[in-house]
Amino acid sequence: MKRKVATLLGIGLLGGVSTAGAAGVENVTFSGFLTAGAAYAARPVLAGTDVVLADGSITNEVTFGRDTRFGLQITAKVNPDVSVTGQMLARGVEQNFTVLTDWAYVKYRVNNNISIRAGRVKLPSFLISDYNEVGYAYPWVRPPMEMYSANPMTGLNGVDALMRFNLGDLSLLVQPFYGTNTQSTTVPQAVIGSGAPLCLTPPPGPVSYVACPAGTIVHTDFTVENLRGINLSLGSDVFTVRAGWFKTQVSAPAFGVKGDDGSFSSVGATMDWKNIVIYTEGFVRIVEGGANAAFPNQEGGYGTFGYRLGKFLPHVTYGWIDDHNNPTPGMSLKQKSVALGLRYEMGRGAAFKFEALRATPEAGTAGLLLSNPDAVGAPSRNESVMIYSTTFDVVF
Amino acid sequence: MKKFKLHWLVAATVLMCSASLSAQAFLAIVAHPSNPTSGITAHEAEQLFLGKTSELNGRRASPIDQAPGSAARAKFLKSVLKKDEAEMSNYWSKLQFTGKAQPPREAQDDTGVKALIVASPEAIGYVDGKSVDGSVKVLLIIP
Numbered sequence: 001m002k003r004k005v006a007t008l009l010g011i012g013l014l015g016g017v018s019t020a021g022a023a024g025v026e027n028v029t030f031s032g033f034l035t036a037g038a039a040y041a042a043r044p045v046l047a048g049t050d051v052v053l054a055d056g057s058i059t060n061e062v063t064f065g066r067d068t069r070f071g072l073q074i075t076a077k078v079n080p081d082v083s084v085t086g087q088m089l090a091r092g093v094e095q096n097f098t099v100l101t102d103w104a105y106v107k108y109r110v111n112n113n114i115s116i117r118a119g120r121v122k123l124p125s126f127l128i129s130d131y132n133e134v135g136y137a138y139p140w141v142r143p144p145m146e147m148y149s150a151n152p153m154t155g156l157n158g159v160d161a162l163m164r165f166n167l168g169d170l171s172l173l174v175q176p177f178y179g180t181n182t183q184s185t186t187v188p189q190a191v192i193g194s195g196a197p198l199c200l201t202p203p204p205g206p207v208s209y210v211a212c213p214a215g216t217i218v219h220t221d222f223t224v225e226n227l228r229g230i231n232l233s234l235g236s237d238v239f240t241v242r243a244g245w246f247k248t249q250v251s252a253p254a255f256g257v258k259g260d261d262g263s264f265s266s267v268g269a270t271m272d273w274k275n276i277v278i279y280t281e282g283f284v285r286i287v288e289g290g291a292n293a294a295f296p297n298q299e300g301g302y303g304t305f306g307y308r309l310g311k312f313l314p315h316v317t318y319g320w321i322d323d324h325n326n327p328t329p330g331m332s333l334k335q336k337s338v339a340l341g342l343r344y345e346m347g348r349g350a351a352f353k354f355e356a357l358r359a360t361p362e363a364g365t366a367g368l369l370l371s372n373p374d375a376v377g378a379p380s381r382n383e384s385v386m387i388y389s390t391t392f393d394v395v396f
Numbered sequence: 397m398k399k400f401k402l403h404w405l406v407a408a409t410v411l412m413c414s415a416s417l418s419a420q421a422f423l424a425i426v427a428h429p430s431n432p433t434s435g436i437t438a439h440e441a442e443q444l445f446l447g448k449t450s451e452l453n454g455r456r457a458s459p460i461d462q463a464p465g466s467a468a469r470a471k472f473l474k475s476v477l478k479k480d481e482a483e484m485s486n487y488w489s490k491l492q493f494t495g496k497a498q499p500p501r502e503a504q505d506d507t508g509v510k511a512l513i514v515a516s517p518e519a520i521g522y523v524d525g526k527s528v529d530g531s532v533k534v535l536l537i538i539p
Contacts, residue, residue, distance in 0.1 A: 031493070075498060130494035131494055348481045348482060395488075
């Protein structure tokens, strides 16, 4: 058995060296993607730290970790109806490119219309949830943060069904899912007025905000259970519209949060017609109980318009995130942003991107930044921060 | 006697047409000779090669593509899939890393396609018209 696996791997590696799906390698395919990126925020937002984005990933220095990542996928056909897919992902934003398993599932093809997947898959809560790590597959340097930061859960450990129906030139996808997930996220620092930065601190002792060094990033593991929902998508070659919903129970043991209800609803549409490229999405997030302190009720969205000029795709994006009847007003994360981007096709499977984004938190809130850049005592007061990013994206 | 002449006329016309077709390097969508399917439409071929279906007329079908750079692939992309190479890699980048669909297997050339078809009764590929021989069954001619 061991030898069989070794042989299989050997064949797969040979297949990878020549082209994917090369003749003679029938059952194992290798594919991969790489994004090399750099990002820079033009001004500090809080005295005593270079950190600009609330999750610490973009700073007032040029850094390479935020968008840089490498993914490798192996798909093995066990028999005509059963396949196994694994995707390893190494990200600069994790501690020194720790490899994590982004996908790992077995897929059973029931018939031409229905497949069942079990294992670890992506949680389908956005238009590009499935390929949010594959930079080459979308126009921006990274998906608009006002939308994509709203659900920190990207994975699902469980089961889903892909039910596809062709209606003339249209294709309908119905994707119910059920499972659990454990993931890490950052808890935003709070800065009120010109006061000292505050961090939510875990027990021992009561969970409360206490003074902490500027730029402190608090990570917490959280678990979601009984995660159930559905993703509906209708599309043609030109457009896709989708809607999705899920409900779950959130626990963050470090903060004494146990089984609080949360729900996430989202809609989106995209069009790629002649030279015109459009993306737009919106969401509503409701989180109850103690979990609301770290994940407030929110709504938000964005719209992107791009126009293809040969190998160039210039585009503009407007994004916003706001409270949605939030019961704890202390944690407002209101923000608007405008981004101008350019994507350049570098032949088959490679693209270069540049983006200039202006993020403007609403007065009195930090938005998705570490602190409001116009707060009393901010290093160089201004209502906005410019963030410049560039990536080189490859699929192979 | 008149009828006999008409037959010759038809035959000659067909010959001339096929001669002019091969001069223009027509493409043939081909399958294993044992495949009971009598034909395929360009739309069905598009659906199959873009991973939107894995069946043809209710039977499982596995598409065989040609590697980038081949003249047959260039013509197939233009006439049937209506995409260029950049659009193709963009299309698959949105699907292949999700496991929802995998790009077709690729053969290096017409000979490679025919070899894969001989080995797999479910395979459907495309070759230059000049490469058609008894090892494959023609499902559609793309002039």
